Amino acid sequence: MKVGLFVTCLVDLSRxxxxxxxxxxxxxxxxxxxxxxxxxxxxxxxYNSGGREIAKELARKVLAExxxxxxxxAPSGSCSGQMKVATVQDLFRGEPDLPEFEKLAAxxxxxxxxxxxxxxxxxxxxxxxxTVTYHDSCSGLRELxxxxxxxxxxxxxxxxxxxxxxxxxxxxFGGTFSIKLGEISTRMCEGKCESIRATGAGAIxxxxxxxxxxxxxxxxxxxxxxxxxxxxxxxxxxEG
Amino acid sequence: MQVQSMFFKQRASExxxxxxxxxxxxxxxxKFVDGRAKxxxxxGVWEEVRTHAAKVRDRALANLDAYLVEFERNATRRGxxxxxxxxxxxxxxxxxxxxxxxxxxxxxKSKSMVxxxxxxxxxxxxxxxxVVETDLGEYILQLAHEPPSHIVAPAVHKSKEQVADLxxxxxxxxxxxxIPAMTREAREALRGHFLTADMGISGSNFVIAETGTTxxxxxxxxxxxxxxxxxxxxVITGIEKVIGTMEDxxxxxxxxxxxxxxxxxxxxxxxxxxxxxxxxxxxxxxMHIVLVDAGRTKLLGGPMQEMLRCIRCGACMNHCPVYxxxxxxxxxxxxxxxxxxxxxxxxxxxxxxxDLPNAATFCHECSVACPVKIPLPELMRKLREEQFDRKLRxxxxxxxxxxxxxxxxxxxxxxxxSAMGARVASWMGGSEGLIHSLPGLxxxxxxRDMPAPQGRTFREMYRQRTRERR
Amino acid sequence: MDVKRxxxxxxxxxxxxxxxxxxxxxxxxxxxxxxxxxxxxxxHEVGPQPPFAHAPDRLAQFRKECERLGTTHATIASRxxxxxxxxxxxxxxxxxxRLAGWHEFAGLDxxxxxxxxxxxxxxxxxxxxxTGCFCAIAETGTVxxxxxPATPKVTALLxxxxxxxxxxxRLVDTMEDSxxxxxxxxxxxxxxxxxVSGPSRTADIEQTIVIGAHGPYRVHVIVVxx
Numbered sequence: 001m002k003v004g005l006f007v008t009c010l011v012d013l014s015r016x017x018x019x020x021x022x023x024x025x026x027x028x029x030x031x032x033x034x035x036x037x038x039x040x041x042x043x044x045x046x047y048n049s050g051g052r053e054i055a056k057e058l059a060r061k062v063l064a065e066x067x068x069x070x071x072x073x074a075p076s077g078s079c080s081g082q083m084k085v086a087t088v089q090d091l092f093r094g095e096p097d098l099p100e101f102e103k104l105a106a107x108x109x110x111x112x113x114x115x116x117x118x119x120x121x122x123x124x125x126x127x128x129x130x131t132v133t134y135h136d137s138c139s140g141l142r143e144l145x146x147x148x149x150x151x152x153x154x155x156x157x158x159x160x161x162x163x164x165x166x167x168x169x170x171x172x173f174g175g176t177f178s179i180k181l182g183e184i185s186t187r188m189c190e191g192k193c194e195s196i197r198a199t200g201a202g203a204i205x206x207x208x209x210x211x212x213x214x215x216x217x218x219x220x221x222x223x224x225x226x227x228x229x230x231x232x233x234x235x236x237x238x239e240g
Numbered sequence: 241m242q243v244q245s246m247f248f249k250q251r252a253s254e255x256x257x258x259x260x261x262x263x264x265x266x267x268x269x270x271k272f273v274d275g276r277a278k279x280x281x282x283x284g285v286w287e288e289v290r291t292h293a294a295k296v297r298d299r300a301l302a303n304l305d306a307y308l309v310e311f312e313r314n315a316t317r318r319g320x321x322x323x324x325x326x327x328x329x330x331x332x333x334x335x336x337x338x339x340x341x342x343x344x345x346x347x348x349k350s351k352s353m354v355x356x357x358x359x360x361x362x363x364x365x366x367x368x369x370x371v372v373e374t375d376l377g378e379y380i381l382q383l384a385h386e387p388p389s390h391i392v393a394p395a396v397h398k399s400k401e402q403v404a405d406l407x408x409x410x411x412x413x414x415x416x417x418x419i420p421a422m423t424r425e426a427r428e429a430l431r432g433h434f435l436t437a438d439m440g441i442s443g444s445n446f447v448i449a450e451t452g453t454t455x456x457x458x459x460x461x462x463x464x465x466x467x468x469x470x471x472x473x474x475v476i477t478g479i480e481k482v483i484g485t486m487e488d489x490x491x492x493x494x495x496x497x498x499x500x501x502x503x504x505x506x507x508x509x510x511x512x513x514x515x516x517x518x519x520x521x522x523x524x525x526x527m528h529i530v531l532v533d534a535g536r537t538k539l540l541g542g543p544m545q546e547m548l549r550c551i552r553c554g555a556c557m558n559h560c561p562v563y564x565x566x567x568x569x570x571x572x573x574x575x576x577x578x579x580x581x582x583x584x585x586x587x588x589x590x591x592x593x594x595d596l597p598n599a600a601t602f603c604h605e606c607s608v609a610c611p612v613k614i615p616l617p618e619l620m621r622k623l624r625e626e627q628f629d630r631k632l633r634x635x636x637x638x639x640x641x642x643x644x645x646x647x648x649x650x651x652x653x654x655x656x657x658s659a660m661g662a663r664v665a666s667w668m669g670g671s672e673g674l675i676h677s678l679p680g681l682x683x684x685x686x687x688r689d690m691p692a693p694q695g696r697t698f699r700e701m702y703r704q705r706t707r708e709r710r
Numbered sequence: 711m712d713v714k715r716x717x718x719x720x721x722x723x724x725x726x727x728x729x730x731x732x733x734x735x736x737x738x739x740x741x742x743x744x745x746x747x748x749x750x751x752x753x754h755e756v757g758p759q760p761p762f763a764h765a766p767d768r769l770a771q772f773r774k775e776c777e778r779l780g781t782t783h784a785t786i787a788s789r790x791x792x793x794x795x796x797x798x799x800x801x802x803x804x805x806x807x808r809l810a811g812w813h814e815f816a817g818l819d820x821x822x823x824x825x826x827x828x829x830x831x832x833x834x835x836x837x838x839x840x841t842g843c844f845c846a847i848a849e850t851g852t853v854x855x856x857x858x859p860a861t862p863k864v865t866a867l868l869x870x871x872x873x874x875x876x877x878x879x880r881l882v883d884t885m886e887d888s889x890x891x892x893x894x895x896x897x898x899x900x901x902x903x904x905x906v907s908g909p910s911r912t913a914d915i916e917q918t919i920v921i922g923a924h925g926p927y928r929v930h931v932i933v934v935x936x
Binding site: 009011016019039040046051052170172174178180183 | 249252253256561562565566595598599600601602603604605608618621624625626627628629633637641644645647648649651654658661662672674681682683684686687688689690691692693694696697698699701702703
């Protein structure tokens, strides 16, 4: 089974460890993983800024890079939403390219969904002792239905999960929103951080690096140097 | 109401710093969201009814002209006079004229967002007519000289202490602080107005084509006083509110109160058709229905048409994390939250409300909550696309996107720039790996650190790994 | 300005704009379009309804919803028992034994129950209003009143207490059923089709529910089940 890894631009730039954790999990489960070198970004920053043509151009670029993979997997609900939902429901609706994008959407998976629903993994390499709390990022949850999968995997690694109040509430990241309307974004994030603190968990875990950087940035700014901020892939790959 | 939406960012900032407002918003937050969730959970066929409701609204919108003419014909048959207003000014002029011709001195009003939209009260007051808002929330705001901050709970931003001060001043009685006693005092203050008004003005949640019927949905019963007691009843509503039948109404009313506040049904639903009949003990002698366009036709026929399904339940704002934090006034016009971030730019001009379509993280809570399945984030994105195409966003933002787009399409350049960026930013992050301030990104770094990259990109490390494995 | 139509041409302009936006020519809907719309309307399509709306025990469902809304209820076996039940209810609540009621109840033995019955529409001064109803709806615990010379709406609205008599045979499952009944028994709807579901309430101050905003503080339903 040939699986293409879509690393995501944020992981590439900021937290390569998440990409390697995903690689380890996929290879460990017996997949032949390819990482097309020309990949850059799914186009969502352009798409959400009103740059429709840019988004389409980048979607075509991604399509070309992953055309001959059996599956494409990304450690992000947000980028996956862009390639699985935005392309077929909006960007290429009614266009000749649509069938190609429908094929891509059908074989594209968010990492936790791929591990649980396609590979049906029964164990993971990571061992995590302690309590974590999980933040459901918006695209993964509401566009793709990512909810139980990462929790199931985390528990497989031995983590205890203390659910926070409002786990499904947006952390305020929203891509460029976090900069354009930074003050509101910060306040939303503070609400999330309050919920995280209230659980007493030693780590906040999520599936989208954007949210995690946002949360980590606010936690550190408000003096919390201890709470770990981790992608679930790092935890279950044993790279946390 | 004067449009202030171009100052969204600044107004939001003020609201974030307003400790009293923040406290009041926090109190309200859970009640709407939890109430709705409970009502939806016990309903059983929520998705089926949502789908049908969207169909019901789409059916009428797809043939809006024919539905409106059918409504007009049936309302007229029952003795109502149907007026058409292309603009806000026209709507006001029509109603002011009805008041003048009939020697109207006092008007009681039940809640109408369209009347807020067209500034009706101001116009009638300028003509010497006393206007009394009778919905308790609207009454409070009329005393405070403030616009509503929520389309269903207009005074949600006020605490009971603030209301107590307003009542003490307006009613000239000892200050009450218990909410039931305050409510009784307002009831008594308004009762006399209900019985002595010459004209009642209501909105209409929907208008029914088959029968020429208008209707009100309230818990307080104020709309029933307004539409029953005065000799003249004026309805002001938008042209998009038309539906086909009473059965369509039955579908929509299963969704409206549940979505708004988690109630199975509103206490008073009144379908009013035409005039009092011969021998009737109550009901008006004249009924006027003002159908307002004021920008609605701009939404028709294109990708934005779905917005016209809106049934004004407020669920989108109740569930919006942005709204929850800043309240309705920050949005700067009549309609706040996600629905307002679409309607305001369309009705008052995108150039006058530039931040509103951007005031969302696209978390999709609104579209999940919307009872008529309006894809609110997608419609906001359409407006962002228009802003992009018309170059309406500030130039640094446009430059940044252009630069990003240039690089991201060129893998070799991108690899080089991202490797450089990772190194520089990593160096800036120092030993703790945190960047405390970053020029151009102060929107982020004012309230948060920027966790720094770790020095090398995935791409570089993966390439090395591949080399080593060979 | 012609007050009957608003500014001259506003109607025509709006209709033309709608048609243009939706890709239809001309200024008014065509006969064929109107016919299609009327056909769609005439189908009176009923949407999906929640399963509990069609409860095996309709009266039990009605009572359950009444309780949820804060409506009290009692069941009696014949109309002649109405004055006694009203008397019991008023006494239990410490309320004055005087009411304004619909004409249909004027012939009952009110004096025998110690109640002063005023056969007229209620005013702002009446403490209790007694009405019947056109029908009642089990799904939501709602009573439906239709306006007519003999059934003034104000009697249900102005007093602090509203007592409503419901014949058990007039209980239907859903709002759609009530509309079908209006259509078959009355035809065109009267001026007011008035659905009452519990006492008047507001939550406009701090989202705190308070009973008795502008309408009644109390709604009591008397079901007559022979």
